[in-house]
Amino acid sequence: MTREFASVGVVGLGTMGAGIVEVFARNGIDVVAVEVTEAALERGRATLTGSTDRAVAKGKLAAADRDALLARVNWQVGLEALHSVDLVIEAVPEHLDLKQRIFAELDRVCKPETILATNTSSLSVTEISVATTRPNQVIGIHFFNPAPVMKLVEIVRTVVTSAEVVADVEGLCARLGKVDVTINDRAGFIANALLFGYLNHAVSMVEARYASREDIDAAMKLGCGLPMGPLALMDLIGLDTAYEILDTMYRRGGRDRRHAPVPLIKQMVTAGLLGRKSGRGFYTYERPGSPAVVPDEQTPVSAESTLDAGARGIAKVGVVGSGTMATGIIEVFAKAGYEVVSVTRGAEKSAKLFEAVKTSLNKGVVRGKLSEADRDAALGRITWSATLEHLADVDLVVEAVIEELSVKKALFASLDEICKPGVVLATTTSSLPVIDIAMATQRPADVVGLHFFNPAPVMPLVEIVQTIRTSAETTATVKAVCGELGKTGVVCGDRSGFIVNALLFPYLNDAVKMLEASYSTADDIDHAMKLGCGYPMGPFELLDVVGLDVSLAIQRELYLELREPGFAPAPLLEHLVTAGYLGRKAGRGFRDHTRR
Numbered sequence: 001m002t003r004e005f006a007s008v009g010v011v012g013l014g015t016m017g018a019g020i021v022e023v024f025a026r027n028g029i030d031v032v033a034v035e036v037t038e039a040a041l042e043r044g045r046a047t048l049t050g051s052t053d054r055a056v057a058k059g060k061l062a063a064a065d066r067d068a069l070l071a072r073v074n075w076q077v078g079l080e081a082l083h084s085v086d087l088v089i090e091a092v093p094e095h096l097d098l099k100q101r102i103f104a105e106l107d108r109v110c111k112p113e114t115i116l117a118t119n120t121s122s123l124s125v126t127e128i129s130v131a132t133t134r135p136n137q138v139i140g141i142h143f144f145n146p147a148p149v150m151k152l153v154e155i156v157r158t159v160v161t162s163a164e165v166v167a168d169v170e171g172l173c174a175r176l177g178k179v180d181v182t183i184n185d186r187a188g189f190i191a192n193a194l195l196f197g198y199l200n201h202a203v204s205m206v207e208a209r210y211a212s213r214e215d216i217d218a219a220m221k222l223g224c225g226l227p228m229g230p231l232a233l234m235d236l237i238g239l240d241t242a243y244e245i246l247d248t249m250y251r252r253g254g255r256d257r258r259h260a261p262v263p264l265i266k267q268m269v270t271a272g273l274l275g276r277k278s279g280r281g282f283y284t285y286e287r288p289g290s291p292a293v294v295p296d297e298q299t300p301v302s303a304e305s306t307l308d309a310g311a312r313g314i315a316k317v318g319v320v321g322s323g324t325m326a327t328g329i330i331e332v333f334a335k336a337g338y339e340v341v342s343v344t345r346g347a348e349k350s351a352k353l354f355e356a357v358k359t360s361l362n363k364g365v366v367r368g369k370l371s372e373a374d375r376d377a378a379l380g381r382i383t384w385s386a387t388l389e390h391l392a393d394v395d396l397v398v399e400a401v402i403e404e405l406s407v408k409k410a411l412f413a414s415l416d417e418i419c420k421p422g423v424v425l426a427t428t429t430s431s432l433p434v435i436d437i438a439m440a441t442q443r444p445a446d447v448v449g450l451h452f453f454n455p456a457p458v459m460p461l462v463e464i465v466q467t468i469r470t471s472a473e474t475t476a477t478v479k480a481v482c483g484e485l486g487k488t489g490v491v492c493g494d495r496s497g498f499i500v501n502a503l504l505f506p507y508l509n510d511a512v513k514m515l516e517a518s519y520s521t522a523d524d525i526d527h528a529m530k531l532g533c534g535y536p537m538g539p540f541e542l543l544d545v546v547g548l549d550v551s552l553a554i555q556r557e558l559y560l561e562l563r564e565p566g567f568a569p570a571p572l573l574e575h576l577v578t579a580g581y582l583g584r585k586a587g588r589g590f591r592d593h594t595r596r
């Protein structure tokens with residue numbers, strides 16, 4: 001039998017605390033909600049009423065249930081009000097000394113049997129616990145933002161937390177409809193340890209003007225299916241809170257440079273740009289606390305003005321290659337109404353490619369997404385050839401041949417001789433430096449990267465990679481073409497991994513390192529990222545789908561180019577690849593797929 005919690009206390013009613021109050025009150029538990037000042041108390045109350053009113057407006061909560069929910073909350077200034085609750089959750093700012101002071105005070109005020117919990121994201125629960133005379137009754141209960149929505153709770157036990165307390169809190173989480181993972185006290189626990197290096201890296205991209213905030217966020221949403229981009233997430237978390245978490249993780253987590261907060265974060269915090277809660281962070285919001293983004297001076301101008309920036313008209317497109325990417329890209333262009341010249345290395349390859357494109361278009365017809373007439377029209381727009389000379393009069397060439405620099409360079413040198421002046425020459429490389437390919441021609445200003453995602457007809461994202469020689473007209477041209485294709489083109493610099501892979505793979509690699517360190521299991525880590533951060537797949541699920549060999553190769557490239565020690569491939573990943581456990585395609589990766 002686990003303990004019944006009739007009433008709980010929540011200390012600190014900011015971004016997290018107000019949401020935690022809602023979680024308890026929604027589940028029939030009386031809450032004493034505590035703040036330092038009347039004004040802060042009022043803000044917390046306004047957050048709760050705003051959130052419950054929205055739930056009523058959306059039909060998710062009956063008005064009577066909202067009233068009952070609100071009646072369960074007792075709003076108070078000062079910790080004294082917590083004398084008779086069964087459990088307290090602290091959610092004050094991420095400072096060890098502040099939390100220790102509050103825990104010492106809670107220890108004095110609360111009943112001897114009360115469990116004292118912290119919602120800290122990165123501080124040591126053990127260090128907080130020793131400020132009390134009951135460290136065995138101190139535990140971490142780490143909710144995710146927004147607390148009423150996110151299903152995951154990380155329960156953090158220290159070496160002295162009693163097993164009974166852990167069981168009681170696990171029982172409570174089940175009653176709240178949450179899924180818990182119980183773990184030891186380590187900086188960042190599971191989710192934040194994997195998340196914050198990624199967030200910090202995304203901020204460094206903005207700081208270095210590698211890509212715009214909109215493009216970084218769009219890349220991660222559209223390329224990885226994440227619910228929000230990293231910069232919008234920073235705004236939701238709060239830049240002050242994110243700074244403290246990074247700083248603590250840097251100091252507690254082995255001084256990994258990837259956790260040293262990017263200077264821009266501190267500057268923004270100092271300038272009062274805290275994110276949603278202050279109305280401005282990476283984005284500008286309608287008002288403080290509002291989720292609605294409004295345009296500001298950094299908001300990109302509309303698509304039409306891209307054309308004004310010198311975009312060239314494109315009617316005829318050459319696609320070189322006969323693999324998976326070329327097949328998809330030919331289909332995408334033909335469906336969008338472009339005349340396409342497909343060039344392969346022989347008639348046999350062209351025949352196969354024709355069949356592949358036809359089969360894919362037919363699938364669209366069967367699914368009712370494409371009419372037979374449109375399919376026939378699309379096929380009619382494609383010319384099949386085995387000679388590069390047929391590219392003499394196209395306006396854009398998209399190269400999608402084997403990922404080998406020498407092959408691509410030789411091809412671009414030929415294109416340079418064959419194609420008319422003013423043609424945009426694009427490469428779909430996912431890992432080679434575009435500038436190397438550009439310099440194989442006499443016209444590097446016309447060369448650009450156009451990184452489609454697989455499967456090209458489905459994935460809405462294209463990374464537009466501009467080298468230091470790419471002209472603004474070339475970039476504007478391919479950006480406009482992406483729009484015509486119904487894709488979002490995000491512009492970035494010519495660095496290993498572009499945006500998506502550079503942000504995604506180090507995170508996957510970190511998950512492998514966490515598993516290797518036996519901190520948690522593959523199942524719990526996958527759960528934590530899906531239920532705590534809304535990721536469509538956990539890191540081990542994704543690694544098995546992508547292929548461990550492919551992932552290792554990308555991670556190696558990133559490490560070799562950036563020389564960031566934290567990017568060194570996880571030894572476990574190397575071993576699994578050596579052992580032939582390459583993921584789904586091999587029947588076994590992190591999981592055994594032969595038995596499912």
Ligand SMILES: NC(=O)c1ccc[n+]([C@@H]2O[C@H](COP(=O)([O-])OP(=O)(O)OC[C@H]3O[C@@H](n4cnc5c(N)ncnc54)[C@H](O)[C@@H]3O)[C@@H](O)[C@H]2O)c1
Nearest residue numbers: 012013014015016035036040091092093094120121145237
């Ligand atoms: N923001 C997130 O996404 C997130 C997610 C999970 C956990 N956390 C953790 O939750 C905790 C709170 O973070 P937040 O983002 O909600 O911070 P916040 O700045 O939004 O809110 C903190 C609140 O604590 C109040 N406070 C300060 N001193 C107090 C005191 N002595 N007594 C009572 N209240 C006091 C402040 O008035 C403020 O309202 C931190 O430990 C943070 O790491 C944050």
